[in-house]
Amino acid sequence: MTNRRDFLKLSALAVAATTGMPGFLARAAAQAGGTKTLVVIQLTGGNDGLNTLVPYSNGAYYAARPTIAVAKKDVLTLTPDLGMHPALRPLMPLWDAGKFAWIENVGYPNPNRSHFASMAIWHTADPTQAQAEGWIGRIAERIGDPFCASNIGATTPQALRAADFSLPSIDGVDRFQLKLPQGLNAPFTALLDAPRSGEAEYLVRATRQMMTNTARVQASVKKYRPGATYPESAFAAQLRDTARLIAAGVGQRVLYVSLGGFDTHAGQRAEQDELLATLAEGLAAFHADLQTQGLADDVIVMGFSEFGRRVAENDSAGTDHGKGSVMFALGQGVKGGVHGSSPDLEDLSEGDVKYKQDFRGVYAGALTRWLQLDARAILNGDFAGPAWVA
Amino acid sequence: MTLTPHTRPLSAEDAAHFLRRTAFGGTDSQIRALTGRAAADATREALAFTAALAPANPFDPATGATTGAMLQLTRARWLYELVYGPHPLREKLVLTWSNHFVIGTDKVRNHPALAGYLATLRQHAATPDFTRLALAVAQTPAMLRYLDNDQNKKGKPNENFSRELLELFTVGLGPYSEADVREGARALSGWTFTGGRGNKNFLEPQAFVFNARQHDTGQKTYLGQRGNLSPEDVVRAAATHPQTALSVSRKLHRAFMADTPDERAVQGSAETWRRTNGNVGAVLTELLSSAEFYASRARIVRSPVEYVVGALRTMGQPALEPKAVLNLMQTAGRMGQVLLQPDTVKGWDGGREWINDSALLLRLQAAAALTLGQSAPTLDRAPSDLALFGSERSAAAAALTSLNARQRTYLALVSPEFQLA
Numbered sequence: 001m002t003n004r005r006d007f008l009k010l011s012a013l014a015v016a017a018t019t020g021m022p023g024f025l026a027r028a029a030a031q032a033g034g035t036k037t038l039v040v041i042q043l044t045g046g047n048d049g050l051n052t053l054v055p056y057s058n059g060a061y062y063a064a065r066p067t068i069a070v071a072k073k074d075v076l077t078l079t080p081d082l083g084m085h086p087a088l089r090p091l092m093p094l095w096d097a098g099k100f101a102w103i104e105n106v107g108y109p110n111p112n113r114s115h116f117a118s119m120a121i122w123h124t125a126d127p128t129q130a131q132a133e134g135w136i137g138r139i140a141e142r143i144g145d146p147f148c149a150s151n152i153g154a155t156t157p158q159a160l161r162a163a164d165f166s167l168p169s170i171d172g173v174d175r176f177q178l179k180l181p182q183g184l185n186a187p188f189t190a191l192l193d194a195p196r197s198g199e200a201e202y203l204v205r206a207t208r209q210m211m212t213n214t215a216r217v218q219a220s221v222k223k224y225r226p227g228a229t230y231p232e233s234a235f236a237a238q239l240r241d242t243a244r245l246i247a248a249g250v251g252q253r254v255l256y257v258s259l260g261g262f263d264t265h266a267g268q269r270a271e272q273d274e275l276l277a278t279l280a281e282g283l284a285a286f287h288a289d290l291q292t293q294g295l296a297d298d299v300i301v302m303g304f305s306e307f308g309r310r311v312a313e314n315d316s317a318g319t320d321h322g323k324g325s326v327m328f329a330l331g332q333g334v335k336g337g338v339h340g341s342s343p344d345l346e347d348l349s350e351g352d353v354k355y356k357q358d359f360r361g362v363y364a365g366a367l368t369r370w371l372q373l374d375a376r377a378i379l380n381g382d383f384a385g386p387a388w389v390a
Numbered sequence: 391m392t393l394t395p396h397t398r399p400l401s402a403e404d405a406a407h408f409l410r411r412t413a414f415g416g417t418d419s420q421i422r423a424l425t426g427r428a429a430a431d432a433t434r435e436a437l438a439f440t441a442a443l444a445p446a447n448p449f450d451p452a453t454g455a456t457t458g459a460m461l462q463l464t465r466a467r468w469l470y471e472l473v474y475g476p477h478p479l480r481e482k483l484v485l486t487w488s489n490h491f492v493i494g495t496d497k498v499r500n501h502p503a504l505a506g507y508l509a510t511l512r513q514h515a516a517t518p519d520f521t522r523l524a525l526a527v528a529q530t531p532a533m534l535r536y537l538d539n540d541q542n543k544k545g546k547p548n549e550n551f552s553r554e555l556l557e558l559f560t561v562g563l564g565p566y567s568e569a570d571v572r573e574g575a576r577a578l579s580g581w582t583f584t585g586g587r588g589n590k591n592f593l594e595p596q597a598f599v600f601n602a603r604q605h606d607t608g609q610k611t612y613l614g615q616r617g618n619l620s621p622e623d624v625v626r627a628a629a630t631h632p633q634t635a636l637s638v639s640r641k642l643h644r645a646f647m648a649d650t651p652d653e654r655a656v657q658g659s660a661e662t663w664r665r666t667n668g669n670v671g672a673v674l675t676e677l678l679s680s681a682e683f684y685a686s687r688a689r690i691v692r693s694p695v696e697y698v699v700g701a702l703r704t705m706g707q708p709a710l711e712p713k714a715v716l717n718l719m720q721t722a723g724r725m726g727q728v729l730l731q732p733d734t735v736k737g738w739d740g741g742r743e744w745i746n747d748s749a750l751l752l753r754l755q756a757a758a759a760l761t762l763g764q765s766a767p768t769l770d771r772a773p774s775d776l777a778l779f780g781s782e783r784s785a786a787a788a789a790l791t792s793l794n795a796r797q798r799t800y801l802a803l804v805s806p807e808f809q810l811a
Contacts, residue, residue: 151746155743166742187801190790191805194789198688206750207750210746265541265550266538315545
């Protein structure tokens with residue numbers, strides 16, 4: 001833990017600087033090494049894995065879902081047993097190129113059906129719910145740079161919370177700049193310099209950090225020209241900002257984007273079909289953009305949701321909260337295909353699939369093989385997973 | 391630990407603190423009017439709500455040409471009430487309850503349902519009986535729709551409301567089982583609403599109805615009770631569960647005492663809650679006139695809505711064009727707080743989560759618009775240091791002495807002191 005303590009000492013220094021990038025941060029970022037970026041996609045609300053990666057040869061799937069199953073004729077065939085939801089068609093070229101991976105049947109011990117408890121478990125990588133820090137927050141502490149990961153959106157998820165600060169949220173790159181009215185720079189600095197403690201001191205640190213972060217972003221982002229046409233969705237706009245930050249070389253190693261609305265208790269097909277289309281169209285444009293920018297080799301995407309839905313549909317043509325689900329990954333650095341085995345739909349736990357792959361093993365792949373970090377220290381244990389990073 | 395009454399007459403700084411917490415802030419003359427009063431009297435007067443609303447609210451959701459316009463007008467109407475209404479503490483409680491009994495305009499897109507939901511929260515804002523509030527909210531078409539209980543039918547249970555009733559609205563995670571969730575859903579079957587379905591019927595009235603034919607009349611076991619439980623039985627059992635006293639008291643402490651409440655003080659309120667059978671008004675009265683309340687300064691990060699409403703109330707409720715109110719409502723949304731649309735059914739966690747780079751930038755922009763912008767309101771008198779910073783001699787105020795009144799107010803509004811309550 002010496003690393004972490006050192007980092008906290010340093011971060012206190014970092015936030016004392018009001019302009020530019022403090023010297024130690026430049027040093028720490030250089031030491032962290034690596035030019036690879038991980039983009040994490042959160043599907044909020046519990047995405048139904050079975051209607052995403054469809055076991056179309058399985059009679060038990062159709063028996064459990066007379067109304068909402070994806071018909072065999074509609075699936076995008078991947079293997080003799082599995083096919084993608086038709087709304088994911090924009091991702092087929094990546095699959096065909098061997099650059100899209102599904103990771104089957106992912107979960108964690110003692111599954112929790114609460115959205116919030118379960119999301120917190122994915123965020124902290126701690127099924128005992130004892131930790132408040134996020135797994136990406138711990139990456140920042142390891143790397144020693146409070147700007148090495150950012151959320152793209154309005155509110156910072158728990159995954160990006162570190163012991164003593166939260167990593168930034170960038171809600172629109174163009175808006176991410178500080179413009180004080182003329183003549184007020186000095187009084188603003190004096191205002192921040194007044195002695196404080198407690199929450200007021202936290203707000204000062206957050207404000208100073210914002211000044212550093214905005215300066216760092218604005219110094220770089222003007223270089224970017226989009227290399228693909230993005231669809232008209234808030235999610236796609238966030239992916240475009242993600243590409244822009246990567247192309248500008250702002251320095252984040254992890255970027256985080258969320259797509260919400262997957263809590264499909266009623267009328268699931270209409271809702272989930274639309275969301276999956278938004279997901280696939282956005283990701284396809286994002287990947288195309290990175291290819292145009294010549295950055296596709298340096299970026300992989302990893303997607304998850306807090307849980308899957310129950311195997312059997314409910315009587316509102318929806319599904320209630322379940323347990324295990326699928327994860328996905330894409331990029332030139334990804335080993336395409338289906339990793340892991342599909343759940344046995346005739347051997348369920350309280351109506352849910354029995355997970356086989358602990359999600360921390362999937363995280364470990366990204367940490368060790370992609371970001372070249374010590375997964376054990378970040379995840380507080382050794383977790384095995386499929387070799388989904390090429 | 392029971393809370394200790396605050397017995398000294400209120401100092402000017404005590405009065406400023408009380409107004410920051412119960413009225414989003416106040417002017418220097420409002421602070422002076424409270425100075426020297428007894429804490430118990432200040433609390434009693436602040437809690438003496440009538441049904442009165444802000445006069446001449448310019449926003450009428452029924453004039454919305456589309457669902458989207460109706461929703462914006464509904465939010466603006468509420469923001470206007472928050473800024474100009476006669477009962478700021480009532481509205482602070484409505485804001486608190488709307489972040490507890492969460493509904494969301496992603497699913498509830500009907501004007502009468504939203505108006506009915508807000509009216510219910512206002513009517514029961516400081517309820518003498520939490521169970522009555524829980525029952526009333528559970529029967530609003532807004533809640534029935536939001537958590538799918540209108541889909542919850544005999545033999546076809548939908549567990550959404552049943553789960554969140556336990557996890558989020560009453561006992562909190564832990565003291566119940568998945569079986570309680572399932573059995574609760576069976577008991578809640580048949581509670582639904584009539585009218586106003588579909589996107590085109592966003593102005594059509596909706597009404598709660600018990601559809602007996604869709605109600606599961608079988609035996610159920612719920613939180614240790616067994617019988618042919620009705621929906622009312624289930625809500626009552628959850629609302630009167632001993633853990634509910636603790637979990638909802640903690641919410642009240644987060645709204646009025648500190649983002650990270652003192653658990654012993656929460657226990658004190660929970661004891662009062664149990665002794666009074668869930669008398670929220672009594673719990674609030676004790677909390678707001680306690681020594682602990684007056685000792686707890688600058689420990690709540692103002693939410694985006696509290697921030698903009700607080701700025702305007704501290705500036706003396708200057709008249710704004712309706713367009714400016716709409717803009718502020720949208721700005722609060724971009725800061726992370728869209729009224730009636732929390733990110734999830736758990737509501738906003740608040741505290742430090744309100745603070746991030748983008749939100750701080752927007753606070754700077756909003757403050758500039760209110761003080762330096764072309765359409766910034768003209769004030770008869772600039773807000774005092776006491777009103778802005780909560781104290782008469784703060785180091786922050788001292789840093790701004792060389793500035794004119796507008797510049798000074800602008801920077802004060804973005805100071806850590808103003809952003810905290």
